Amino acid sequence: MLTINNVEVMYDKVILVLKGMSMVVPKGKIVALLGSNGAGKTTTLKAISGLLKSENGEVTDGFIELYGERIDVNDAETIVKKGIFQCMEGRRVFKHLSVEDNLIAGAHTRKDRKNIKSDIQKVYHYFPKLEMLKHRQAGYLSGGEQQMLAIGRGIMAKPKVLLLDEPSLGLAPLLVKEIFSIIKKINKEEGTTILVVEQNANVALSIADYGYIMENGRIVMDGTVDRLLSNQDVREFYLGMGDKGRKSYKDIKSYKRRKRWL
Amino acid sequence: MTFLLQMIVTGIVVGSVYALVALGFVLIYKSSDAINFAQGEFLLIGTYVCLTLITAYNIPFVAALLIALMFSAVLGFVIERIVLRPFIGEPVISMIMATIGLSSVLAGIVHIIWGHETRVFPKIFSEKPVNLGEIVIAPVYLWSLLIVVVMLVIFTLFFKYSKLGIAMRATADDQQAAMSMGISVKMIFAVAWAIAAIVSAVGGILLGNINGVNASLSAIGLKVLPVAILGGLDSIPGAIIGGLIIGILESLTGGYLDPLVGGGLKEVMPFVILVFILMFKPYGLFGKKEIERV
Numbered sequence: 001m002l003t004i005n006n007v008e009v010m011y012d013k014v015i016l017v018l019k020g021m022s023m024v025v026p027k028g029k030i031v032a033l034l035g036s037n038g039a040g041k042t043t044t045l046k047a048i049s050g051l052l053k054s055e056n057g058e059v060t061d062g063f064i065e066l067y068g069e070r071i072d073v074n075d076a077e078t079i080v081k082k083g084i085f086q087c088m089e090g091r092r093v094f095k096h097l098s099v100e101d102n103l104i105a106g107a108h109t110r111k112d113r114k115n116i117k118s119d120i121q122k123v124y125h126y127f128p129k130l131e132m133l134k135h136r137q138a139g140y141l142s143g144g145e146q147q148m149l150a151i152g153r154g155i156m157a158k159p160k161v162l163l164l165d166e167p168s169l170g171l172a173p174l175l176v177k178e179i180f181s182i183i184k185k186i187n188k189e190e191g192t193t194i195l196v197v198e199q200n201a202n203v204a205l206s207i208a209d210y211g212y213i214m215e216n217g218r219i220v221m222d223g224t225v226d227r228l229l230s231n232q233d234v235r236e237f238y239l240g241m242g243d244k245g246r247k248s249y250k251d252i253k254s255y256k257r258r259k260r261w262l
Numbered sequence: 263m264t265f266l267l268q269m270i271v272t273g274i275v276v277g278s279v280y281a282l283v284a285l286g287f288v289l290i291y292k293s294s295d296a297i298n299f300a301q302g303e304f305l306l307i308g309t310y311v312c313l314t315l316i317t318a319y320n321i322p323f324v325a326a327l328l329i330a331l332m333f334s335a336v337l338g339f340v341i342e343r344i345v346l347r348p349f350i351g352e353p354v355i356s357m358i359m360a361t362i363g364l365s366s367v368l369a370g371i372v373h374i375i376w377g378h379e380t381r382v383f384p385k386i387f388s389e390k391p392v393n394l395g396e397i398v399i400a401p402v403y404l405w406s407l408l409i410v411v412v413m414l415v416i417f418t419l420f421f422k423y424s425k426l427g428i429a430m431r432a433t434a435d436d437q438q439a440a441m442s443m444g445i446s447v448k449m450i451f452a453v454a455w456a457i458a459a460i461v462s463a464v465g466g467i468l469l470g471n472i473n474g475v476n477a478s479l480s481a482i483g484l485k486v487l488p489v490a491i492l493g494g495l496d497s498i499p500g501a502i503i504g505g506l507i508i509g510i511l512e513s514l515t516g517g518y519l520d521p522l523v524g525g526g527l528k529e530v531m532p533f534v535i536l537v538f539i540l541m542f543k544p545y546g547l548f549g550k551k552e553i554e555r556v
Contacts, residue, residue: 054351054438081442092439094432105432106423109444153443 001027001193002048002084003160007062007072009047011055019045019217020062025161030187032174032204032225034238035214041197042089044214045163048195049086050076073231074119083160087153090144090169094138099130104139104255106153116156123152126182138192144175151179155186162186164196168203178202180207180225205229213238220261233259264396269517270510271394275403276469277509279409280489283465283482284501285417286458287490292434294346296357297495300415301462302483303368308334308463309470309479310376313383323386327467331460338459342452350448365483372478380476387471404467413464414502417457421498426453434496485529488536494549504547508532 002025009018018040025031036043046052047059055076064072071079094102103123107116124131127148132140138149147167154162165182168176184207187194198204205211211228213221221234229235235241237259283305290298298304313328315321321329345364349357387402421427433440433450441447465486466479473479489508493500508531516528539547 049442051438051442074456076441077444077446086442088439088442092436092442094435094439096435097431101428101431104425104428105440105443105445108429113425150281157444209330237375 001025002045002065002195004048005062005065007047007064008060009043009057010053010060011057017217018047021218023212023219023222025193025195026210027193028191029209030184030196032208032211033195033197033214034197034201034204034211039214040217041214042165045086045165045195045197047072049084049163050074050079051086069237070178077109080157084163085154085157085159085166086163087150087165089165091150093138093141093146093149094135097138098135099138099141100134102149103152103156106156109157119158121154123155126155126186127152138196143170144179147171147179155190159192161195164194166197166199168198168200176203185205186195233261265517267397269395269401269513272403273311273510273513274506276513278407278485279465279468280509281502281505282326282410282413282461283486284489284493284505286461287455287487288496288498288501289497290458291490293430294357295354296361298359298458299361300365300368301458301486302480303372304334304337304459305366305462305466305483306372306477306480307337307368307457309475310372312463313381313475314468316384328461330467334459334463335456338456339452342455346416346451347448369477369480378477380474382474383471402471407474409464409468413461418498430454442470446475454555469554474524485532488532492539492546493538494546497546497548500548501544508535512534
């Protein structure tokens with residue numbers, strides 16, 4: 001349903017960040033986009049959601065389509081109305097608004113205002129902790145609670161595609177697990193298509209149906225999760241596993257495998 | 263004692279009008295981080311439009327007030343669209359400079375259309391003073407207070423509960439995140455300017471009824487800036503309390519100190535208080551503190 005075809009993105013008309021990026025996100029699936037820092041993952045998401053324009057970036061080549069309709073020419077509000085919602089990196093909750101007001105802000109583009117109350121209850125059902133904190137100022141929530149709130153805002157918008165940018169950022173491993181299992185649950189119960197960008201390849205692949213690996217502004221490898229997990233390079237560079245299971249740090253200096261896809 | 267109470271009541275009424283106009287500053291500052299130096303001219307234009315409708319076209323006061331408010335809203339929208347929209351994404355200081363330019367232009371236009379002699383509103387409220395215990399108040403003061411309170415309540419509810427109000431607060435918090443919610447930031451700016459123009463016009467019309475209308479009314483815009491800063495530039499309750507404080511202190515200074523020094527101290531007092539309070543509370547009384555989690 002969401003197709004990105006040979007997209008080039010330039011910032012400030014000089015810095016070329018995406019160099020012919022292509023990927024497909026099929027309906028109802030969870031797709032993981034993996035890659036190291038600076039690979040262009042966040043830029044890809046911002047190109048989809050239209051937030052690039054607020055950062056002096058633009059799509060200079062290629063196109064992005066939702067259900068066969070071009071969206072890369074639209075601005076951010078229109079894209080949200082068409083059903084793509086991005087949970088930005090670093091949570092970005094509205095600090096001075098209460099938890100409940102944050103959720104209402106998430107539903108800003110919804111036309112069916114009367115269902116909002118019941119949808120807030122639905123968010124509390126996924127994240128029971130938020131219900132206890134509903135009158136608290138969002139700025140005083142813990143990192144994990146803020147991440148829940150950020151995803152909750154995404155649920156409130158009832159998007160067709162939910163873009164999650166590094167939901168694991170800065171969270172304890174246990175909390176990361178909890179949040180990802182809820183993401184999976186949202187995908188199953190709401191039927192929301194999810195594109196998740198992650199550095200933590202392990203946890204992202206544990207819930208995804210399909211994965212893309214990105215380096216230097218383009219996709220270098222893609223495949224079903226099983227295929228990625230059995231690939232030598234992925235195991236070594238993204239999962240930290242050598243040929244014989246987990247690798248010890250003391251061997252790393254003496255031997256560095258060359259990535260075969262380069 | 264009666265004199266003191268009389269001064270305090272006058273101060274409350276004038277202060278509440280200041281609070282209303284300060285709300286305009288706060289709104290624009292909250293949504294776009296800019297200070298609108300053309301606030302005083304907004305006030306002047308709204309007042310003159312209302313006055314002209316009443317005196318030249320014999321339209322009843324309430325209808326004229328509503329038309330003037332609508333006119334102000336449109337004026338706010340148009341000015342945001344033409345003058346300030348190009349400054350989105352540019353440094354805030356350029357936007358502030360643009361409002362200073364705007365204020366000169368608007369002041370010039372007002373001068374061309376309406377001249378500079380003082381005009382008075384026809385008597386709208388009854389002249390018979392109201393006795394509250396020992397103090398005597400003109401009905402126009404009571405009406406002003408009532409109108410301001412009603413407007414402040416409406417705006418408080420609007421920001422707390424309405425979809426647009428929540429979106430405006432969200433935009434003030436984090437513009438990019440607001441955009442990612444599908445909130446149109448341009449729309450929010452336009453609404454902020456429209457509301458700022460409306461509250462200024464109401465403030466101007468009320469003060470015009472009390473003191474008469476001439477170009478110096480726009481100086482209220484400057485006088486209200488300390489009110490907004492005192493309350494904390496981004497706090498709506500702060501603007502209300504700041505308005506009352508400045509209003510009362512100004513009135514007391516006018517009553518007690520001006521006769522001793524020969525007048526004029528009243529005009530300076532708001533700024534003296536401002537400097538004094540900012541020495542201790544640099545963000546103003548209720549300014550938003552950055553929330554930092556440790």
